[in-house]
Amino acid sequence: IEGSIATAGQAVAGSAAALGWFDLSTLKEPYRLEGKKTIGLELAEQLEWSTPDLLIYPTGGGTGLLGIAKAYEELRAMRWLGSPLPRFVAVQAEGCAPVVRAWLEKAATTTPWEHPVTHAAGLRVPAPFAGRQILEVLRATNGTAIAVSEAAIAAAQCLLARLEGVWAAPEAAAAVSALGVSHVQRSSRARTTPPWLHYAEHYASSWLVAVGRVPTTGHPEPAGARGGTERGGPPSSPACLDRQGLLSLRARGFAGQEPQVAGDPRSAVAPAGDHISMTGQARDEGAPVATPTAPHPVLRKYYTGEHDRQPFVTALFDGAARYYDRVCQVGSLGSGRFYRRWVLARSGLAGGMKLLDVATGTGQVARAALPVLPEPGAVIGLDPSGGMLREARKSLSVPLVQGRVEELPFGDDRFDFLTMGYALRHVADLGVAFGECRRVLKPGGRLLLLEISRPSSAVGSWLIRVYFQRVLPLVMRLSTGSVQPELLMKYYWDTIAECVPPDTILEVLRRSGFVAVERRVRGGLLSEYVGLKPAR
Ligand SMILES: C[S@@+](CC[C@H](N)C(=O)[O-])C[C@H]1O[C@@H](n2cnc3c(N)ncnc32)[C@H](O)[C@@H]1O
Structure with a gap:
């Protein structure tokens, strides 16, 4: 049709009905x-x-x-x-x-x-x-x-x-x-820096880091980019700015910061030998490299090897999601909600913070944080299980993101507080998981891990095993008519029984760059691991 898109639109409007077109x-x-x-x-x-x-x-x-x-x-x-x-x-x-x-x-x-x-x-x-x-x-x-x-x-x-x-x-x-x-x-x-300058700086630096250009002086000119x-x-x-262009624009009256130079931590000019990552992000210098620490050995009763552990865990929680809150309520004799609120308050959660609840599941920890952090967007939940997230969505109005702790889909230094409730037994490698938690926390940010640990006394351990393996599965089967919560409880106990000792968890936390790391134990059964990301 001769003319612009408007002419075409008029032609269609004039004939669509007659031709039976949509x-x-x-x-x-x-x-x-x-x-x-x-x-x-x-x-x-x-x-x-x-x-x-x-x-x-x-x-x-x-x-x-x-x-x-x-x-x-x-x-x-x-x-x-x-x-x-x-x-x-x-x-x-x-x-x-x-x-x-x-x-x-x-x-x-x-x-x-x-x-x-x-x-x-x-x-x-x-x-x-x-x-x-x-x-x-x-x-x-x-x-x-x-x-x-x-x-x-x-x-x-x-x-x-x-x-x-x-x-x-x-x-x-x-x-x-x-x-x-x-x-x-x-x-x-x-107002301090014109947005275009931020843009140019940001893209220049991340692109250069991504392609591995680490020049030491002047404006680098990547091959093929000219x-x-x-x-x-x-x-x-x-x-069409290069570094000189940015400077000359500034000289011509565009207010803004000096384009970055070597020594500036945000600089495009990274020191030779600096780590280059495919995503363009330089490695977090403060984060030590950890050796792998699985929270427990492969449990062949449930899955064949490390490669199918996470799919098994996710399917397990997907299947048991609709019963999860009931399992928790029965399992904790109704104290779970109160306990989560109490422990958040005791661990320093305060108004104005931004909290990430990793392994949020049906959102029990996130929900407990809401009275302290009622502002929209102040609490974010993350979990790999679509079934658990679906349950959470029924009664929780916070952003819920599907993902794993090993690869948190957030930028560095974003959160004041990070919680992970009853999930460290489900990760592939504690070091990787804790490293990611540290990365997304702001300097000075706080980590709180809730866990169930095997009681140290033989009698306590026996009692808890009977509770998790016999009593709870039976109660859940009778009350739900489903085998899913029963399987969840059995797996739960086996991972608790096989979990690495608390000292190993504390040690990996320290190795992952957390300070002021400690474990608090309640009733010989509930463990709270806390740590701080060092302030810069
Ligand atoms: C026992 S539930 C805990 C839910 C909640 N935090 C609470 O306090 O009730 C464990 C959760 O960990 C999640 N999970 C399993 N593997 C994970 C991983 N690699 N990263 C993050 N979450 C994971 C499961 O999907 C499940 O929702």
Whole structure:
């Protein structure tokens, strides 16, 4: 069809009904908006259930911008997000900017843009169907709309190619080019450093570390990353920055920090021989390397070897999930809830902290923390078992993430407090698990592990064994009619009986870099292991 996407849309609208076609035009069907919510959900998850200051979105039809806003609103309604919505910035091309024009004119909705011209096809939408809704989001979030030139878009493509090795679509590059626009910089909550400088620094350093470039002076120039400029990209554009470019921009009046130099801990210039990881993260220098320590030997009665231990454990908890709370209640004679609250308070959990509950299961520890940490997003639960998480979701309004302690999907230094209740017997390697806990804790952050230990006296041990192996399984079979909780209880006892001694756990905690490590024992049965990540 000759003309723009709007002309095509009109043609479809005019004939779809007559032809019996389903009109898939932007926002004329509900599904794409729901799909675009994924961007908002992923952003929320990757920012650990908080929102960014600014959200800069290349806006054509605007489904993505509206989808992200919808995702954030829904997460807030679920109390998974506490922070306010970010300021939304709609970025359009100067040659087709109906939203920007309406924004500047303070109009309620957009009017069609005549003669739309831009290389960014996704932004060549002269009459966005949801113009009114896009403007409403911008107003509600104290956002803005800006237009960027074709040259700025091309320059930003060049920046991305140079710093990240990605030849981005012009629409994505438009968002990057908007980072240099001064009123976007001003509207950032972080006022000290312009966001584009953070961006450039961050990508320059992680990319260089990832490819193993560890130069000692000046701005490193990774092989193959210069093609864009050398082959005629716009070399003098502010967006095509090298280190000199960053400095010269600063000299030309862009306020901000000095680009990083050697010696700065965040520097792109890592010392020779520094550890290079595939993820681009340098190894945590304070974390000693541990030798593997399994919490117990392979239990062949249940699984054949280490390779199928975790699948067995996850399936076990999946199967027993719906009975788990009842098992706990019966097993602890009703004291479990009270005990978890009490132990959290005794271990220093206080308002304003951010807590990660690893192996959250049905959320018993997370739930016990909520009276102290009621703010949305202050408590996050993690567990590998989908069944346990499903149970948790029925009555717990905190972000719940599927994952294992051995590979926590969080950045470094994020949490004030980390709990892991009755799960250290289920991990593959205590050292790896504790190392991960240490990594995600902030300096000075606190670890609390709850565990059931085999009583030291022979009589106590015999009594507990009979309780776990005979009494509880029988009570659970009679009350639930299912063999799942019975199997769980038997496995529970076997892992308790075979677990490495408490001294080994304390020793691995210390080896993993925790200080002030200690074990408190209650009633000869309940162990609380605590430790601190050293303050810097
Ligand atoms: C006995 S439940 C504890 C639940 C909860 N913490 C509590 O206090 O009731 C043990 C939990 O550990 C989880 N788990 C097993 N392997 C794990 C791993 N590698 N990383 C994290 N959690 C794990 C299980 O899925 C299960 O939900």
